Amino acid sequence: MNILIVDDNPTNVIIIREILKREQYTNIVTSASAKEMFEHLGLGEPDAIARAKANSFDLILLDMMMPEMDGIEACRIIQQHELLKDIPIIMVTAVGDSKKLAEALDAGAMDYVTKPINKVELLARMRLALRLKHEKDWHKERDQHIQDELKLASLVQHAVLSTPIHDPSFQIQALYKPSFELAGDLYAWYPLGEGRYGVILLDMMGHGISSSLFCMFIASVLKDTVTTYVEPEKVIQELNRRFNQLHIENQLVQYYFTAIYLVVDTKYKRIDYVNAGHPPGLFFDDNGEVTRLSTSTFPVGLFDRIEAEPRSFHYEGDGHLVLYTDGLLEAVEGDQEVQLSFLIDQLKSNHHLDKEKIETVFFEAAAPADRDDDKCLVWISLNEGADN
Helix, strand or coil, rough: EEEEECCHHHHHHHHHHHHHHHCCCEEEEECCCHHHHHHCCCCCCCCCHHHHHCCCCCEEEEEECCCCCHHHHHHHHHHHCCCCCCCEEEEECCCHHHHHHHHHHHHHEEEEEEEEHHHHHHHHHHHHHHHHHHHHHHHHHHHHHHHHHHHHHHHHHHHCCCCCCEECCCEEEEECCCCCCCEEEEEEEEEEEEEEEEEEEEEEEHHHHHHHHHHHHHHHHHHHHHHHHHHHHHHHHHHHHHHHHHCCCCCCCCCCEEEEEEEECCCEEEEEEEEEEEEEEEEEEECCCCEEECCCCCCCCCCCCCCCEEEECCCCCCCEEECHHHHHHCCCCCHHHHHHHHHHHHCCCCCCCCHHHHHHHCCCCCHHHHHCCCEEEEEEEECCCCCC
């Protein structure tokens, strides 16, 4: 237990130090001024030294009335430094002015004792301050541990996302910006052979740990589901069955996710899809026409069984498909139709992804605070290329 006594009166220092020594507080450092205190605390030192010095003190007993700089001003300076602001400060004062005492507390002091020093009062206030610091340190360590775990979980979550594909007739890549450390969006694609590819983008309800865990569960069954069932309606129905198998007891919130899953056949120039409550995918052809891949069934997880009738269309020449989550639309003011029209206008000019433009327009734009959401865009370029 390291305690720093700051007082310009040597007699006061001796009295406090003797009281503490008799109570087995042996690691005591003294300062005769605010300047000397700052030196002990490492202010002005390189980061590593400053951190080591700051961490070496558990409590400061600070005289309110000192020459050059009084305790109140010194306390304010300490509170401005991230490394020092959590060290509890007890003001030691002969001033009985309630306004001054209030000013000291407003400046960041945790408590105060008055002169002449009452041993019982001093020790009681010290024990309270040290107990509160211990609890705060415990919470900080726990929060840091949680943050470290979340960062690791985020790395794992990103590791399951599919990597870009650059085939002659089919290129696919994604832009992704989670709103929190862990996200509720998931995208994946799989070659299915003979020039076919299965592509899915889903958006789990909610944010944070719970939504990310549901996403990780879906990710764990996704490859097997897509490669086994292939066809859009069967894939969506199987994901719905798997999701409902979780059987969450005492569930106060109905978890579900929207999804759009499609099979792109580059050999026969055909796209089959099911849109389960997701924002419409967009297909842009060589003639400037836009096909909306609109909702065809309910979101996944709302019901035990869902009917998922697939929809299909053919394309000729070059084109591109864009799938996205609703967080992308929220970067645009207006109702959904206005947002969608703006999105179409920004995406129609080129079949190849202009990453810098999309990031500037949508990913760097700040959504209203109450609508902050994960942002994800999947871009598929379809070229005449070589027949598969």
